[in-house]
Amino acid sequence: MSSRIARKPAAADTAAERPSIETLRARMDEINLKILRLVSLRAGLAMEIGRLKHHHGEVYQPVRERAIIEKMIAENQGPLTDEQVKRIYVEMISACRALEHEPRVAFLGPEHTYSHEATRMRFGSSVELMPLESFAAVFQAIENGRADFGVVPVENSTEGSVTLTLDLLIDTALVIIGEILLPIRHSIMSLSGAAGEVRRIVSHQQSLAQCRGYLSAKFPNCETEAVASNALAAKRAAEDSSLAAIASAAAGEAYGLKPIASNVQDVATNTTRFLVMGTRPVERSGSARADKTTLLFAVADRVGTLNQALNLFARNAINISKFESRPLRARPWEYLFFVDVMGHRDDPKLSRALKSLERKALFLKVLGSYPEGRSAAA
CATH class of the missing domain: 3.30.70.260 (ACT domain)
Structure with a gap:
């Protein structure tokens, strides 16, 4: 048996073998160029497919798009999470789709509502967003051709069905072409972020109901007020330091609010189901x-x-x-x-x-x- 003992690499040896930041950045730059060339090639193919599809049907193909994303998630080996991979491909598909035609998508506005978030989650950034004042206006915009698609909430896992949407489905000639399951993560926010300064809490009536237990425990003496949307609640809170809004963190950020607490919904798995409405099956x-x-x-x-x-x-x-x-x-x-x-x-x-x-x-x-x-x- 040999009496030789393996020498532990010195710190200098290890450092010499490790690539420098400059080397890693140079490799990253090469990969960035390869990615750009491949994305451009993909976009060219999408344009060619688009020219063919105009003879056969819609630019938006939810079945095909979901199959692509699910395949990429199945092939994902990290370090990116499945959700990060999904977002990357949603945006890539969105950008390529816009080369064929930039869809106009209607939803209950204003921006920074959960309907807005669901729309972006499904269609990506390369769309023409149409925030409207009511669910009925969303349906009408598609029916009269001002919008290509619409996104409307139909059901919440905590509070049940959205009856206004159900009533509109009875008479419409539109068809459901997709659904979106959006986890709802409410934050409570104000101008100062100080809970002690809050005198009234404003939000959409469903959001107030979804946070009923939290409000009872943490703000038992505060009045609540239902408004037309969570984004409007955030806007109101930005104008009055005595108000706090329950809304998404994105809505709070858009209106300059500071968080008092996050994830204040009573049920951790709180999820809203949205329908994507269109004109063709x-x-x-x-x-x-x-x-x-x-x-x-x-x-x-x-x-x-x-x-x-x-x-x-x-x-x-x-x-x-x-x-x-x-x-x-x-x-x-x-x-x-x-x-x-x-x-x-x-x-x-x-x-x-x-x-x-x-x-x-x-x-x-x-x-x-x-x-x-x-x-x-x-």
């Missing part, structure tokens, strides 16, 4: 687990008719992920039923179930088949 993803279909129907007010209608889905092995009733405005104590089922309307099983339901129902409207949403962390 989208294609199948190719897997029943990847698509969702939303429909509404009415049945005769007789014993067993609703149960028989829902059993049509069970017989075709179709999962119902949501079921909700809404009163018929012109006929008291009669209801429409909103249903989310897994699968695309063109899938054989779901197509068969819908044809059977159409024969039994007084009224049936398929609001859209679209890629199932993924949470922001997915």
Whole structure:
């Protein structure tokens, strides 16, 4: 056995073997140029595809875009997180899409609302944003051609459905072409950031409800006031030092507010589901687990008719992920039923179930088949 002992590298030896900052930066500059060339090549291909697609359909292809992002996440080996990879590709796709046509996307304004955040999360930065004053205005903008798409909230995991959106879905000719699941992280903010100076707390009524427990524990003596949007609440707080706003951190930053506390929602997993509205249906993803279909129907007010209608889905092995009733405005104590089922309307099983339901129902409207949403962390 050799008596030689391996010599521990001296500090000078280790330093000599380690590349310098200048060397690393030079390598990074080379990679930056390669990335730019590849992105430019990708953009050229997107433009060529765009010229072909104009003969066949929409510039926005939610099924294709989701498939790209999910593939990149599956291939991600770090050190970037999956969410960071997703954001990079959302922006790259957005920029390439804008070379074909820059979409106009309507949402409930003003800017810095959660609707604005959901719109940016789905469409990226390379779009023409149209903040509007109401959900009805969003639907109207798409219907009259002023907007290509719209983003509206339909459901919150804490407070339930947004009834105004459900009512608009009943009569619209638009279709649902996607959904966005946005984690809602509320902050409470004021001009000074001092909790002791707050006399009134302003926010959208749903946000106040989502923070009810926190407000009761931390601000039991403060009045609350519901306003039209969280961004408006932030604007109000920026004008009055006695007010605090519950809104997103981005809204607070935009209006120069300082944080009192963050993540003040009562439920840590608080999430709002947004619908993407358009004028043309989208294609199948190719897997029943990847698509969702939303429909509404009415049945005769007789014993067993609703149960028989829902059993049509069970017989075709179709999962119902949501079921909700809404009163018929012109006929008291009669209801429409909103249903989310897994699968695309063109899938054989779901197509068969819908044809059977159409024969039994007084009224049936398929609001859209679209890629199932993924949470922001997915």
